[in-house]
Amino acid sequence: MNFNVAEIGANRLEKVLLKDKKEYPQRICGILKSEMKFILENYLELTNLNLNLEIVDGEYEIKIKAKAKHIKSIGTLP
Amino acid sequence: MARKIVVTSGKGGVGKTTICANLGAKLAGLGFRVALLDADIGLNNLDVVMGIENKIVYDIADVINGKCRIKQALIQDERFPTLYVMPSAQLEIKSSLSGEQVKLVVDMLSPNFDYILIDCPAGVDNGFHRAVFSANEALVVVTPHISSIRDADKVLSILSNYNLHSKSLIINRVRGDMLLSGEIISIEKIIELLNIPIMGVIPDDDAISTLSSLGAFAYGTTGAKAFSILAENVHNGSKKIYDCTYRYRGFMGVIRRNIKRKV
Numbered sequence: 001m002n003f004n005v006a007e008i009g010a011n012r013l014e015k016v017l018l019k020d021k022k023e024y025p026q027r028i029c030g031i032l033k034s035e036m037k038f039i040l041e042n043y044l045e046l047t048n049l050n051l052n053l054e055i056v057d058g059e060y061e062i063k064i065k066a067k068a069k070h071i072k073s074i075g076t077l078p
Numbered sequence: 079m080a081r082k083i084v085v086t087s088g089k090g091g092v093g094k095t096t097i098c099a100n101l102g103a104k105l106a107g108l109g110f111r112v113a114l115l116d117a118d119i120g121l122n123n124l125d126v127v128m129g130i131e132n133k134i135v136y137d138i139a140d141v142i143n144g145k146c147r148i149k150q151a152l153i154q155d156e157r158f159p160t161l162y163v164m165p166s167a168q169l170e171i172k173s174s175l176s177g178e179q180v181k182l183v184v185d186m187l188s189p190n191f192d193y194i195l196i197d198c199p200a201g202v203d204n205g206f207h208r209a210v211f212s213a214n215e216a217l218v219v220v221t222p223h224i225s226s227i228r229d230a231d232k233v234l235s236i237l238s239n240y241n242l243h244s245k246s247l248i249i250n251r252v253r254g255d256m257l258l259s260g261e262i263i264s265i266e267k268i269i270e271l272l273n274i275p276i277m278g279v280i281p282d283d284d285a286i287s288t289l290s291s292l293g294a295f296a297y298g299t300t301g302a303k304a305f306s307i308l309a310e311n312v313h314n315g316s317k318k319i320y321d322c323t324y325r326y327r328g329f330m331g332v333i334r335r336n337i338k339r340k341v
Contacts, residue, residue, distance in 0.1 A: 006267070007260065009263050012224065013271060016228055017271060020228065020232065028235070030239045031238045033238070
């Protein structure tokens with residue numbers, strides 16, 4: 001074969017994965033939420049974390065609402 | 079306490095059960111106490127891959143329903159005395175088991191084992207939740223095919239909603255000859271697209287299929303070597319990757335590639 005199948009496949013796949021993420025922002029939302037939770041929990045005793053991702057006028061609008069009991073004591077900070 | 083690892087994929091037929099069985103055998107071969115839990119309720123296959131289908135008396139549903147003790151349901155492997163299997167319920171009616179109930183069984187097993195490998199069903203419905211809920215680590219299995227990688231990407235985003243310490247990738251059925259000739263997506267590209275660390279690469283090895291039909295583990299083959307490396311990586315966090323292309327490099331490699339192409 002003269003053309004590189006792997007390269008074509010990878011390019012197609014890249015586009016498909018991006019399309020999937022664009023069409024279903026909840027999934028991105030889940031990933032973002034887990035990453036945010038991981039970072040915030042290093043500093044705060046979280047009690048609640050809500051993260052919403054919406055497409056408004058072609059742009060992503062991210063709303064984060066978090067509640068924490070208190071800031072972690074200095075000795076436990078990373 | 080045991081490390082609770084779910085072997086999942088999203089797409090069916092990528093080799094979750096085979097990986098679960100062979101990884102379990104390799105870990106048990108290293109001296110660890112390993113329990114394999116078949117969470118694919120109704121469509122269970124771990125028993126046949128392990129060659130224990132005729133030994134099942136009780137299953138996970140019986141443990142949950144209090145019909146037997148957990149030890150009565152566990153089946154000890156004849157080849158590796160520290161390897162046990164908790165069979166799945168075989169009747170579809172039992173699929174009403176919840177993630178919490180399976181977690182209860184996993185937690186009961188945990189003090190007596192070093193590893194609990196949970197064989198997850200294909201798909202992302204209740205069965206998926208049931209399998210992932212009790213785990214604290216995930217191994218996502220893909221093959222180097224677009225459909226499998228796409229499904230894995232979806233599964234990875236769903237997994238981010240669970241309380242998992244780590245998620246790693248296993249690329250299964252990699253054909254070294256096709257990798258070298260650029261006919262399948264490269265390992266590096268798959269890792270880049272899915273953006274998770276790699277745990278292992280398993281070559282496409284006819285012997286694995288043959289042996290699993292016989293209820294035997296891979297041994298003395300390229301696949302067996304790859305499973306040994308995978309077990310090592312899982313246990314000590316090393317990053318060794320089996321090179322599927324080495325047999326197809328050099329003069330003899332070109333001949334092998336041409337033979338493989340014609341077969």
